[in-house]
Amino acid sequence: xxxxxxxxxxxxxxxxxxxxxxxxxxxxxxxxxxRIMNKRDRAQLFRKRLLQALGQDHVSQAxxxxxxxxxxxxxxxxxxxxxxxxxxxxxIAEIAGCLxxxxxxxxxxxxxxxxxxxxxxxxxxxxRGSQSPIDQNLSLWYDEARGYxxxxxxxxxxxxxxxxxxxxxxxxxxxxxxxxxxxAESAVRLGYMRLPETDMEVCVPRQSIEGFVQGTDVWAxxxxxxxxxxxxxxxxxxxxLYPTLRLYLYDARRTFSVPFTLFGPLRAxxxxxxxxxxxxxxxxxxxxxxxxxxxxxxAVVQAHEMTDFLDTMRRHMPTV
Numbered sequence: 001x002x003x004x005x006x007x008x009x010x011x012x013x014x015x016x017x018x019x020x021x022x023x024x025x026x027x028x029x030x031x032x033x034x035r036i037m038n039k040r041d042r043a044q045l046f047r048k049r050l051l052q053a054l055g056q057d058h059v060s061q062a063x064x065x066x067x068x069x070x071x072x073x074x075x076x077x078x079x080x081x082x083x084x085x086x087x088x089x090x091x092i093a094e095i096a097g098c099l100x101x102x103x104x105x106x107x108x109x110x111x112x113x114x115x116x117x118x119x120x121x122x123x124x125x126x127x128r129g130s131q132s133p134i135d136q137n138l139s140l141w142y143d144e145a146r147g148y149x150x151x152x153x154x155x156x157x158x159x160x161x162x163x164x165x166x167x168x169x170x171x172x173x174x175x176x177x178x179x180x181x182x183x184a185e186s187a188v189r190l191g192y193m194r195l196p197e198t199d200m201e202v203c204v205p206r207q208s209i210e211g212f213v214q215g216t217d218v219w220a221x222x223x224x225x226x227x228x229x230x231x232x233x234x235x236x237x238x239x240x241l242y243p244t245l246r247l248y249l250y251d252a253r254r255t256f257s258v259p260f261t262l263f264g265p266l267r268a269x270x271x272x273x274x275x276x277x278x279x280x281x282x283x284x285x286x287x288x289x290x291x292x293x294x295x296x297x298x299a300v301v302q303a304h305e306m307t308d309f310l311d312t313m314r315r316h317m318p319t320v
Contacts, residue, residue, distance in 0.1 A: 043084045045108040050079065053099040053106075068094040127269070127276045135177075135185060137276070141263045142192055148264020150200040151292045155259040155271060157212060158202050158247070160189035161234045165226045170218070190237070193245055200245050201303075203295040205252035213313045224318055231317070235310040246303035250295045262289055 054064060061079070065072045070091055077085055086107070087095070096103045127137050142150070152158065156170070164183055171182040193200060212219050215227060238247055250257075259271040268288045269276040279285060301309045 039086075040084045042108060043078075043086050046086050046106055047079055047081075047083065049101075049106050049108070050095065050099075053101050057099055059099065064095065064098055067098040070094070127278050135181075138185070138269075139188070141261075141267060141269065142189075145263035145266055146195070147197050148199075148266065149262075150198070150264070151262040151289065152200065152202045153257050153259050153261075153292065153295070154202065154204060156208055156218070157204065157230075157234070159186045160193055161237050162186055163226075163230050163233050166222070166230050169222050169226070193237075193241055196244075198244055201292070201296065202245070202247045203257070203292060203299070204247065204249055205257075206249040206300055207252045209249060209310075209313065213317050215318065228314065228317055231310055231314045235307050235314070238310070239307050242303065242306075247306045248296050248299035248303055249301035249306070249309070250299050255295060255298055257291065257295060260288060262292060 053059075054061070059067075061075055062072060065075045068075075068091065070087075074087075074091075077083055078087060086092075089103075092103050092106060096106055157166075159167070159182065162170075167182045167186055168179040171177060171179040177185075192198060211217050212227060213231065215222060215224060219227065238245065260268060261271075262268050262285065265282070265285060266280075268279045268285050270279075270288075279288070
């Protein structure tokens with residue numbers, strides 16, 4: 001994989017920011033009631049949730065009072081069934097911190113017990129690429145997703161379908177990973193594709209194939225003999241693995257996509273060069289799945305047409 005262009009990264013950041021904003025919408029953090037609570041209702045809800053948090057953490061009232069720095073008598077008043085008192089902001093913050101819940105949840109302003117930072121951390125993570133011979137993050141994610149459909153949008157050609165000479169040419173600078181690491185990973189991923197339980201769809205811009213065949217952009221220095229060998233190898237592997245491997249070509253002039261992989265319903269990884277934005281929530285995985293399905297629906301070359309398309313491109317390749 002090569003590094004994303006600046007436009008890609010800007011789009012990724014806009015997407016991330018929009019997701020973070022969505023996390024604060026009422027649909028994600030709904031109020032307990034549309035009406036304004038009176039003092040008694042608020043106190044009763046605070047008491048109920050405080051008892052719930054104490055029970056879940058197996059913390060006694062004495063332990064909480066000591067940890068939060070409040071009198072046991074004060075805590076006892078807060079837990080009285082007929083009580084109408086809620087503590088001041090400082091006390092609420094100390095109690096929430098000791099019980100690892102949010103102050104908004106204790107007060108009935110949110111249905112999420114976890115602090116906001118933990119909710120966000122659970123939905124979005126940043127994972128750096130491994131410098132080991134095989135990227136351990138990718139290996140773990142692929143293994144966890146065995147039996148699920150893998151959906152992949154590569155940066156250039158799919159790495160598992162590249163021959164060694166192409167990988168050495170692309171990764172020789174060693175910025176993102178070394179050529180040897182890329183070759184080792186490619187072999188492992190191709191082995192994964194050949195597993196009988198593997199179901200994989202790949203979407204590539206048609207322009208990426210055409211640019212490779214013509215030897216333009218990043219492929220300008222790659223000899224035509226190697227490019228022809230690559231197209232022959234790619235045709236052979238696709239023919240071998242279809243229909244468990246389905247490769248589609250979409251028109252990048254009509255539809256834009258950043259490179260990403262969907263590991264079934266478990267997670268999505270958006271590639272940003274030497275790291276990944278990793279999404280773990282169903283909502284955001286579903287959003288990227290819908291985007292991928294749009295690429296498939298709008299494909300200008302369908303999976304069953306790929307070998308014929310590559311044969312045609314091969315015949316029209318320049319000789320030098």
